[in-house]
Amino acid sequence: MALPPTVPYFDIAWDDLLFLTFGGLMLAAALGVVLGRNIIRSGLAMILSFAALAGIYALLGAPLVAAAQVLIYIGAISVLVLFAIMLTQSKSGPASLVFHHQAWAAALAAIVLALLLVSMVAGAEWPRAVAERVHTATGDVARLLFDEFVLPFEVVSVLLLAAVIGGVFLAKREDTDVPETEAGARQVTLGSEPGGASGRAASGIASATIVAAEDLGRRP
Amino acid sequence: MTTDQLLVTLLLALPIGGFALTALVGRRLYQRAWIIAVGAIVATWLIAMYLVYNTLFLNAYGAQGLHFTLYEWIPAGDFRIEANFAVDNLTAALLIVVCTVGMLVHVYSIGYMAHDPGRWRFFAYLNLFMFSMLLLVLADNFLLLFAAWELVGLSSYLLIGFWYGRRSAALAAKKAFLVNRVGDVGFALGIMAIWTTVGTLNFPEVFERIPLLAESGVIQPWQMTGLALLLFLGAVGKSAQFPLHVWLPDAMEGPTPVSALIHAATMVNAGVYMVARANPLFVQSPSAMWLIAGVGIFTAILAASIAFTQRDIKRVLAYSTLSQLGYMFAALGVGAFTAAIFHLMTHGFFKGLLFLGSGSVIHGVHDEQDMNRMGGLWRKMPITHITMLIGAIAIAGIPPLAGFFSKDEILGQAWKNGFVWVWAIGIVVALMTAFYMFRLMGKTFYGPSNVDPAVEPRVHESPRSMTVPLLLLAIPSAVLGVALGFPIGAGLIEQWMEPVFEGANEVLGRGQAEPFQVLGLDGFLAGASVAVAVLGVLAAMRLFGFRVPLLGLQAKPRPAVVERLTDRLRPLYTGSFHKWFFDDLNDLIFVRAGGLVARGLWWFDVHIIDGAVNGVAGLTQRSGRGLRHIQTGRVQNYALGIALSLIVVAVGYFVAGGR
Amino acid sequence: MSAQEWLAIGPLLAVFALAMLAVVLDIARPGRDRLVTGVMVVGLLGAIALTGYTAWYFGGGEVEVFGGAYVRDALTSFLDLLFLSIALLTILFSPDYLHPRRLPMAEYASTLMFAISGAMLLGAARDLLVLFLALELLVLPGYMLAGYAKRDGLSTEGAIKYFLLGSFSSAIFLFGLALVWGFAGSTRIPEVAAVLTSLDGAVSLTPALTMGLALLTAGVAFKIAAVPFHYWTPDAYQGSPTPVTGYLSVGPKVAAFALILRLFVDALAPLKADWVPFIVVLAALTMTLGNLVALTQDNIKRMLAYSSIAHTGYILVGLAAYAAAPPGSDTERAGLEALLFYSAAYSFMNLGAFAVVTALQKRTGVTSQITTFAGLGRRAPLLGALMFLFLLSLTGIPPLAGFWAKAYVIIAAVQVDSPWLIGLAVLTVLNAAAAAFYYLRIAVVMYMGEPSEQTAPVQVGRLVSAGLVLSAVATILIGLVPGPVIAFAQEAARALL
């Protein structure tokens, strides 16, 4: 069954429709991430945003990247983030706890930056770019990875290893958990989690991190 | 080095050696601390007399005198200064006074200082002074003269401040040095000017070139006047002329032999000597000469007026010295160089005599200097009395004693050279001089005794070491005038000084001196002098008493009349008594105002200059402290800062690279 | 890969190997900190020797590995030696601090080695992607080291500030890289440079490149802690365990300059006329603010943090001199030489200064307040003298290393025929004079103050002593005989141009 070349009634290309849909979804979800008062919902919005982005990757003819996006971001990173959220804060707080009082300035800065970036894009000429999209052959990617990109590939594995070793140490709970502070750190209790539980959860996230990281290390 | 050169060198070496030795070992000599110093000076005197004889009487060194160089002192490129010396007639004349008075003062001091624990210091200082003074008269270039100039100042400082424990002595010493320094500044500048314009500082060369340079216009008249006045400023300081006269009376804080030696007979004459020495230079500038005459005669009358009312015996003599020095400068100013030197010599002896006599008096009444607490001493101190009387007559200008000849010469020359006003003032001064000198004599030796009753019985004549010098000094005071100045205008002194002042006289257009006319102008002038002198003497005798032992003449003092007179002239009396308030004026200007300025500048230094320095440091610190606050400790602030900076950088790139 | 290529990457591999060895050793023999330390020291010495050998072997030539992504030239060798020395000194200083606080050595050493490998890779990369990865390999372990004393509230606070801001700037930097990459169409630096050169000068800066450049500038400015991107520095430095602070103040900073050399000087050189004004301004701001704020600090680590900001400013003067000089001139090279020389000199003296602080903190509970130093000149004369030496060098007193560093930077700046650079040189010396104040303040406390209450005898461990001696010798030697280092720096700079 052949689809019509354009979307019926709207007279826009299917591609464009998909682009607008995914793009709109992604931005909306991203806004949800930064504006949401409930941090858990923010996390979920992030997943949605990543998923929409995966759609855009697919639309751009990069299926491998799209797949990796789903696996890595949605499958691993987002989960980690959600774990961490659970661990540090369960309830949504009032706006004052969510936003810094410099939020208005932050908004202003972000808008100015956006204007700059958009105006840049509008006037840009890219000497190498072509008007038509090109498609990627997945096989070429693999070859490149072990030829031209062999050094980056190796470095990434080292990087992950380093992250794991350090991460495990930092997140590891120790029995002799005596705070030794130089100037006497301020103990501010805001979260609702009792200490013991948080400690155990920390070990959990650490191992999850290791798993995720090793997973990532193997996959590409 | 010839024998004579060696002798000149010895002339300097002996006293400085004496100084060094006495300073090092004098303390160990105890009572005989004087032995080295006096020995050295006696030897010096002998050598000096030999040289004087050679110069003046044998004319052994020719008209130019003996010149020689010891070594090169300052070799700085074109500025080459040698340590060179000269003995000519002028020097010889000075040597007579300096060495003779100096030697007698040394001897006199043996007795006078016998009981002072610091006597070794005293003799060392005296020797140092003799060295400096001899260097001054022997020096053959301006810088060496200047060096000696400063050294005599130093000796004077040391000797005035000899009793350092007395605050007044210390202050007087400092004052003397500093006031002298003011003059020295001028002298130094004059020397620089000479070197810059003439290119040398050696006397013979300078005096040879100066007339040529002035004639050819290389040195403009105004420059010449400036030059002369700068040098004269030095003379004003050293010879205590107005307005730098203030130090000399205070200098009487020193032991009396010092007053006699330095502040009457020798050092204060240095200014006169210098102007006389540099006569070829001064005569090039008539206006400078006029000013010198003016300053001289003004000082003469000013000082005389103060001497009227002083009570301290040494102060009267000090003001008298000022006054007589004023005469000498007046003489120099009117072009009567010979007369100036003549008066210098006679004055050196009789004023030395008077000072030593006053010292003897002070010694006799146990360190009392107030004349109101003396009186009637003629009986107890006969030698002192007689010798001082000779000195007083001499200074009053009564013939045939020494003062008459030299003073008359000055006044006569002033009239004849067209400075009638100088003569007029001079004659008034002569009157005053006679008066205050006999006021002194009357209050000290005649009339009723006002001596402290506790001391009265112990008043005695001084020991021989003191009286012998008095006697020895009385002789020249009495006869030197006749010996050198007779016949008037053609005496020995004229012959001696003729080669020295030949050039100057030529420039001033003065030919061979006319022979003295008893019945002409000369006679009139001489008569006037004698008349006022006698008048002054008589007036003083009438008011303050007198006594002529041999003739049995005597009069009682009349304090009541004196009282009435002073009451009638109260403002004048007060002014005179307070030395016309010069000291107060100086105190106001230099001490108080100067102190204020200094304090003001110090404040400026601490608060403005240093304040600026510390202010910059403080500002830096403060800005550092201010900038600390951007580090709030909150990550979001930091991030916002970074984001804003990023925007600035991006905009910057757009603006700067917007092509 | 040929043997030559293996040799070229030998030092890097060695450090990787050491990083893993540390963990393996810990697994095999848990808790043997001294063993780990020993192995690390020996290994690093070996690596240094190996680097020296490679440097000698390749001489002035260059070898490309991985298809040109990695290059070994004189610059690589220079930087490798420097980073390895930094690593060695840091390892020497650390046990005395870690052990009393019961912090394990193995993870520490491993993480440090990873960071160093990142630094070394930065100095050798000729590929934008590798540069980015190397940068991450450098900073990620850095975050963890900063928070290594994880029971210490200040340490973790510093770490999270460092991490958050660092990641933020990494994202910015990455965006910039992506734009440049999209513009140039290649990740290989020579190709990027070729594309940029081929552009006509008149239209060199398209909006896209402009934005890319802006993002990159901001990114690297953050990494070197240039004002106004410096905010993380004082907090991270103050919070970190003291030996880590020492490392952070030199390792990542010099490595970030290596990044600048490879990215800005190599790839973006054709655009240098566009970015030089920013470097000038950054340099001026950085040194001035660093010094001004350092004046008022009471905590020595924080003070040295601000001081290190100021030193960044001085190093930037060298970069500015390079950038402002006409292309191809000797002057251009002088700027780079100055940058390299300064980095080397600065590393030794700054590490030395931190090492003294570390030595004092062997006893737990010793704070970093400047008062800690009170009477040190009396309590531990040698330690005090060494501190004084390092402070003098930091001040720039001849004939120590720091003096030559400043002189070199200034000589590079005054060579450029530009009033801006002359002004920068003058600003540099004015800053140096102001800086003397706070360095001397420590000397004042050490020598002229009276010891405070807590005067326990200071014991300095053998390793720390060795490290201190090494730093001191380097500081003095570079001062007395700067010739060899200059020659090496010249060769390195030549390799770049």
Added chain:
Amino acid sequence: MTELPILTLVTFSPLIGALLIAFIPRHNVQLVRWAALATALVSFALSLALLPAFDARQAGFQYVEQLDWIPAFGIQYKLGIDGISLVLVVLTTTLSWISILASFGPIKDRVKEFMISFLILEVGMIGVFTALDLFLFYIFFEVVLVPMYLIIGIWGGANRIYATIKFVLYTLAGSLLMLVAILATAFAFQAGHGGDWAGAFDYEQLRQFGFDITLQLFAFGAFFLAFAIKVPMFPFHTWLPDAHVEAPTAGSVILAGVLLKLGGYGFIRFAVGMFPDAAQSYAPWIIGLSLIAIIYGAIVALVQPDMKKLIAYSSVSHMGFVTLGIFIFQQQGMEGAILQMVNHGIITGALFLCVGVLYERTHDRTIAKMGGLAARTPVYAAIFGFFMLASIGLPGLAGFVGEFLVFVGTFAVSPVAAFSATIVMTVGAAYLMWMYQRLIFGEVSDFLKGLGHHLTDMTPTELVTLTPLVALTVIFGLFPGLVLELIHVPVDGILLQFRDATAGVAP
């Protein structure tokens, strides 16, 4: 170079001594002291050994030692001396051993550190006078700062930290700017020689190289600031009173005796030697500042309550003569300036020693508290008086000739300047005499009476420190030719070059 590197020996002999002393146990104070003295005497002897073979008539530098140090920039290890350097080197070595001897008593705490600092200080000072490579010169110039910083800061008075930091910061600010100028000129030289660095820091070669006027103005400005602070010239002088007041006696002696001369030497050798045109342009201003310094320093000295402060301000005044003499560019002036440096070093050094002697006994320097010392300590009073008179500029003693030569030179160029400067003859005498009168004359003050038998006359050690200075003061006063002969040729050279260079430039 097969000959004995005698200049290196002279320069670094104190360093060797310092290193040896470092190995002497801390508690063996006496050995430390004597070792330091021995070291200083050795370097003194070595510096004297330079004299016999020195040819005063030969232009250029002698005993030159030259080694490449940093070939990349043409930086050399180059030492050499001419008459000016020689005189100042000997002055340094002389004052050094005297100062060390003078610290035997006063320095009781941390003697070892003191002696080491002092010897290193000596190295720096000698090095400044012998270095012929600008970079080397700069290094020595800076090296001096550190030990002096310690000497004032550790062994100084109550307010020592303020004083020492002020001293260092002030000096550093100036000298660092000079570094910029040195590097800029070196680069100009290099650029003028086709990019060849060889000789770019070599003083003799730089002198031959005509720098363009813009660079000269800039570089001279920087050099000027460095040296003006060191001299110190008004208005950069405020560090000096503080530093003097707080410094220990030996520190003050060296500070006044040698450190200030680094500035004067720098002016003559480098600022004028290398940038004659700029020197010409700036000269009127510098002369003006010198005159202000001369008079201002003297007037402010009048009202100082503290002996050391008074002498410090008198130093400002006296050093004004040095700058004045240099910048009138006239032979007598410049020779006078150098002579004045030497003489001021001796005399003011001695005055500080005298103050130290009194301070040792009274632990006070307030003039108002003293009085009548002549009665209690006659020898001290005599020696103090001697140096007071020398400082006033009494003919026959050392102070006079230099001062007068400066006057003469100044008068030849500008009578007005000379007029203003001579005022100080009076004021200068006034403050010293006033101080002397208050200290020495009059009745013994209550404060001194209270000290009882602690107020002793001078000890033999103190006499040994001061006697050589007395001798030198007399010798240089009577035979200034000893110094003038040595400096004549170099001064001629500098002025000749100055005239050649500025002949084309209208003033």
Added chain:
Amino acid sequence: MSQSLDAYLVLASLLFCIGTFGFLARRNAIAMLMSIELMINAVNLVIVAFGAFTPELADRASVIALIVMAVAAAEATVGLAIVIAIYRNRRTPLVDEYHSMRE
């Protein structure tokens, strides 16, 4: 529209700025971390978009994007570990409460 590189770049820019805003405005450490992930994703989108429109870069873009993802993962790992560590000390995830060190 979807055939235009510009459109993707605009989309990516907007996403980047939303991330920036989140980073600047949120107080919670994890929220900030998420914002950073958004920013990195924006860059990845730029990379893939370039790849899609530039023939030479087509394959390479995918590789680079994958590698960047891996880096992001490593960063997240480290970040979360640090967050956990500090949470254990401070008991709050609110970053602006961490201001023991300032000025």
